[in-house]
Amino acid sequence: MSTFRTALLNAALTIEEQKPWPRITVDADTWRQATLAIATGNATLSGLWAEPAAIHMAVLDDDDGALMVLTLATSDGRFPSVGLTHPPAQRLERAIVDLHGLVPEGLPDDRRWLDHDRWGVRAPLGAGAATSADGAPYPFLKAEGPPLHQIAVGPVHAGIIEPGHFRFSANGEIVVRLEERLGYVHKGIERLLTNTTLEAATKVVARVSGDSTVAYSFAFARAAEAALGVGVPQRAIWLRALMAELERLANHLGDIGAICNDAAFALMLAHCGILREEVLRACKTAFGHRLMMDRIVPGGVTTDLDDVAPVRALTTRIRQRFPRLVELYDNTTSLQNRTVSTGCLSPELARRFGAGGPVGRASGHAFDARKAPGYPPYGDLDFKTAKREDGDVNARIWVRIDEVYESLELIEQIIDRLPSGPIAYPLAPALRERRVPQAGGLAHEPRDSATEGLAMIESFRGDVLVWLRTDETGGVLRGAVRDPSVFQWPLLEAAIEGNIVADFPLCNKSFNCSYSGHDL
């Protein structure tokens, strides 16, 4: 265990029953020290969420990828701002202000974020005071001077994409500042994960971001299983990874085509679109749903794979066709002219924001939740983490290309070695005879029978975090999810600076952040 985590454990007031990583309650001083450690790069901020009288911070230890959750009780509704010293936390804290009404002391940005003055209520998860729902103008940050002009885009965009607003300040064609305004698709997911059944929560989490439905269901199932102390059959574990890799494959193929299309190179989109469709059709054949929605549930999976032949045929076909497309991309100078050196994200920023997925890995931040913290069956599988250093659109395309090959590799290994047996264990008996976890040196018995679970899963976009607190009957008391986009959206603002307005779609697509996953 790293000195960072040891120090935190020693400073803990209590250690709560959370699996598989501990949750510790701390005082304000330890909270500040942890914030400082994150800000100086000794650990990565992985999540920040609230309850009516407490705030939780998930911290990732860069040494071994282990997670830890810090909890600070807030009797007066105030807590020391993490965003004050560590900017990646700012939007998360603004969301906490909007939803819970807690006050991060020192937070430099006091503008509302998810709350657009449309709900008719303030702090819906907190005090919930009624207010008007007329909408309020948003004070965008200023960029002023004689040659500057503003371009407002969205929330309804020109393409088939999710809603969000982009405000460009441009000097001629050059973007001087981009500011995002998000929150348009806020659906109240945190409230939907409060005092509900496991079944209802499973369905909601599967729809946090539709393109990552497998990853979210995977993460939710693991968090629930950790909290409830439920095991999963071997076959289900391997089928989950198979679905996760098929999802990654489909999304990366779609993204590679779509990025090139945003540089007006439609041929790539046409060919990648065919391959993506073939993946989705194979998913439908194999698991009965094109996006494999609701296939992973706590306890296992709902659909067995009767025949691996369609999946094998799919990988064979993609292995035949895809290298030609890569060659096409690599040899088309007019396309490379658009992607190389466009939208550069510095390695320093990628690391500081803990950017996961292709966005981080294209800027040298080689974090991959499948490797560390890691989860089964990936420890038994042989694969490499793609990494590039340039941080431009081209690097993000190449990371996706490399990951297509790695996913093909993984899919083939999985179907070669797929264990036989049941695909799910029933939850009910496990809930009745819940095993009381072994208390360690500092552990103490929980006051009630609530148990907690935390899980991190690598989606095609990066690491998805799900936290869950369940009661003794398996009901969900409270849940929180964190999408990789949360830490990637702010980086898009940085990457576009100094580029031309016409390259924004290209940059945006190469990030491909989720609006729904961010807005919740």
Add this chain to the structure above:
Amino acid sequence: MRRMLLEGLFRRSVTEGAPTVSDAEIEALAERLGMAAKARLGRSLSIREIDAGSCNGCELEIHALNNSYYDVERFGLRFVASPRHADVLMVTGPVTANMREGLERTYVATPGPKWVVALGDCAAGCGVFGKSYAVIGSVSEVVPVDLVIPGCPPEPIDMLKGLIGLVEASVRG
């Protein structure tokens, strides 16, 4: 690139035949639309997509309509960039409080005659999200809906059936 383009000329097309839509379905739809749009539209529809709160699952499948397997443009169906160019608004998601104005203004900006397609279970009835402080309700609670295509998300083939039905119905209407 030249080799790929050349091969494309000789390879068999992956595009599939049109799905069959029953006459009864079209008649029912034509009756529901009940407007003489034939002269105005002929056999083509321009579609503007609006995400009013979706999880983006529906958007993925709408995108698939444009791939070579479904090739939606051969039916005269085209996705356009502006509501000013649209005949049809295809709306996904439960309508969030934060997107309500966006949806209403897009509807107003669309010239008549216009139709609204509520796409997916969320657009049809809020799906798993339900009404809350953040969710106003289904699409029909904000703008008038002419056609509902259910599913979570609906498969491209179901969308295609619904849209072809809409084209046929508008011709007969």
